[in-house]
Amino acid sequence: MSFPRVLERLVQLPVVLFGVSLVVFLMITLTPGDPVEIMLADQRATEEQAAMLRADLGLDRPLVERYLVFLGNAVTGDFGLSFFHRRPVIEVIAERLPATIELTLVALLIALLVAVPLGVAAAVRRDSWLDRGLSALSLFGVSLPGFWFGILLILLFAVQLGLLPVGGRIPFDAEVPRLTGFLLLDTLAAGRPDAFLRALSHLLLPAVTLGLPAAALLARVIRSSMVEVLAADYVLFAEAKGLPRRRVLYVHALKNALIPAVTVLAIEMGQLLGGSMIVETVFGWPGLGRVVVESIFARNYPLVQAAVLLYAVIYVLLNFCADLLYAALNPKVRL
């Protein structure tokens, strides 16, 4: 990727964040209901007391001034206190984020491991029963509601077969010191392969629930771009050189077919983050997504605001990474 392009992305980030911060701020202000009234609902407060609280919270100031104060605090990482944790929002998020990232990355890995071979196989045996079957299956996968699929998996693997645990990240007796917050790494760092396996067994069902629908979409994209690439002259030429089939498919064809898939992948990562809210709730996964859902119901706005801003940052960074990956795959994009 060329330098101006990197610069463009770096300029883009604050612009996007500014827009998101505005939306997040208005979300609170425009929500029906006066926060002061909600807070004082069963306190039988007088008009004066209510006015005092309003002044205390800064709610009597003009909207613009309130936004600038919010923005100024946000820039220094101060998003206020989480109502029901009674701790700074930023602390709560830092504590929950690794669980969500771990879940998302493993889901992404599952999506790739499923989608790439299936997409390639379907493209190679185009219009065969395999291709048609996969096409139907992936349509099913794309339209699968995450919460329903998750519950089905729980019923089958946890309740009926009793093979996998449900709920939480790791049992208490396998707890290890949290260094990175990623339990798969922390258990290995602590030299506890048993704990690693137990953490993995907790991770498996939510990651599959999150990863399979992503795999379905990705497989369709890879299939269609592989079909196109397989008809290219350079694939015929590679075969005519006597290269092994595997090399023709996975180096010559796939490297070019992945270029459009990378963009989809970045969008999917964003969707995985969003999807993790539902999946974390279904599986009792102590990640950011679940705490956001809880906070929305509890009108715990400071945390919701900070989390939404964080999601926006991650989303922009993901697209930045996609651009880098795109350049790595496509030499023509290089400077």
Next chain:
Amino acid sequence: MREPLLRVRNLRTVFPTRRGPLAAADGVDFDIAAGEALGVVGESGSGKSVTFLSVLGLVRPPGRIEAGEIELDGQDLRTLPPAALRSLRGRTVALAMQDALSALNPSLAIGTQVTETLRAHAIPVDPRTEAVRLLTRVGIPDAARRLGDYPHQFSGGMRQRAMIAIALAARPRLLVADEPTTALDVTIRAQVLDLLDELRAESGLAVAMITHDLAVVAERCPRVMVMYAGQVVESGPTAEVIAHPRHPYTRGLTESLPSLDDPDRVLHPIPGQVPDLAALDAGCRFRNRCVMAVAGCAQPVPLLPAGEGRLSRCIRAAEVTP
């Protein structure tokens, strides 16, 4: 005659279509000897490319070879297991394509595309050194420094020569050159053709030059084979075939060719169109466009000797006048 390097008999390659099977190559017979340059001439859809893709075992499904024999270096390619066929590709018979820009992989470095061929055939050389040697051999300047370049960083002529270097990396004995110079300008075209001539003289490489350009064949290939509608209609020594065609289609081709000696000569394009390959009868396939057609042309016409080293698929071969 010596045992030919490539011997094809009665090759029939079909593609299923909605209107029934379409035989893109239908009863094709020919031989190529070691070190020989055979010109393969015909218009688009005459079956020349399909014939040689069949030889390489690279007919794309749902197309398939339905019948015939393909013997390369004494081995029957049609009964060979896929792995053995793969190891013949590039090593015994190689392919050079019309457009190097689309034949070279845009996202792999040129050097990689040379060395992977060497590695696939386990050629006992240092791949990097050999890649530099091969690219230098085809006239890529400063080849060592350009191994890491991608195809789009090469000029058109360099790309074409690099592609030929890649095709020849594993030292094949037969090169199928499918319109290797059509996309090139005149000076680069001469360079590429000279290169092929040199390699032929040096290493006994046989070349099948597929082209619709009779002039290139006249200049570079001692022997020519003319194809029409999936069949060989005439073959023989190039000079004689052009001077004294033994098939009306060949005569039509030579008449539609401009001449330097007589620039004012009136050109005669062949009237009519190639028949629909999915709806053919058993008779001569050229007869709907042929001024010499007679009732007997509706009967099947075999490829028969028509003079010294010559074959023609015309019942009135002797009457064809230049």
